[in-house]
Amino acid sequence: MINEYVSRKVALKDMQPCAICSKPSTTVLYNASGPDWLYTCDIHLQDNPQFAIPIYSKEYNDAVGRLKEVKRKINTLTSSQNQLGSWDGWVTRIFSKNDKEKKDNSESPEPAPVEPADAPLEAKKDAETLVEIQAMYGKILDEVTQLQGKNRKYELAKIMFESRVQRKKTEQLNRERYRKEQENYSNTDPEELLQKHVFPSVPQHGKQ
Numbered sequence: 001m002i003n004e005y006v007s008r009k010v011a012l013k014d015m016q017p018c019a020i021c022s023k024p025s026t027t028v029l030y031n032a033s034g035p036d037w038l039y040t041c042d043i044h045l046q047d048n049p050q051f052a053i054p055i056y057s058k059e060y061n062d063a064v065g066r067l068k069e070v071k072r073k074i075n076t077l078t079s080s081q082n083q084l085g086s087w088d089g090w091v092t093r094i095f096s097k098n099d100k101e102k103k104d105n106s107e108s109p110e111p112a113p114v115e116p117a118d119a120p121l122e123a124k125k126d127a128e129t130l131v132e133i134q135a136m137y138g139k140i141l142d143e144v145t146q147l148q149g150k151n152r153k154y155e156l157a158k159i160m161f162e163s164r165v166q167r168k169k170t171e172q173l174n175r176e177r178y179r180k181e182q183e184n185y186s187n188t189d190p191e192e193l194l195q196k197h198v199f200p201s202v203p204q205h206g207k208q
């Protein structure tokens with residue numbers, strides 16, 4: 001059995017106790033390779049690596065990669081902005097200079113320069129790029145959050161999974177014993193045998 005579980009919803013009538021806190025839950029982690037399954041509250045699936053760790057899609061990992069790349073660009077631009085004076089500082093300087101020039105212009109016929117002399121062209125370009133990149137960062141972050149919310153695959157924490165494997169083995173042994181008992185005591189009432197061995201039933205898909 002491989003350590004890969006998919007979270008599914010079952011109908012309200014099929015609720016079963018959560019494996020962690022025993023509260024009735026409609027969420028089941030299902031492992032087709034077992035098959036194995038356990039019910040859990042949704043809350044235990046969030047930031048709970050002692051229990052389950054999300055297995056994200058390639059799409060999600062790619063988006064995270066792009067996010068990191070953009071973050072690096074922002075950091076580079078921000079540090080170069082800091083060297084040339086911060087974006088905010090630069091904006092403030094343009095406004096104060098324009099105010100000063102307006103006053104000056106009332107006495108002088110010379111037209112005001114379009115670009116303030118103390119705002120390096122490079123800094124202005126960087127500031128524009130930074131605004132664009134920050135918008136891009138926000139967009140990718142939304143995408144990452146969305147993909148994160150869509151994830152249904154989990155792996156169980158090592159100890160947790162080992163106990164599931166152990167449980168599975170015991171269950172298989174029980175089944176085997178049941179089969180042998182059936183063979184050896186073919187005269188025994190099958191209903192009686194069934195009652196002695198209660199097997200869990202595979203969870204049914206809910207409407208979700």
Ligand SMILES: [Zn+2]
Binds near residue numbers: 021022041044
């Ligand atoms: Zn719970």
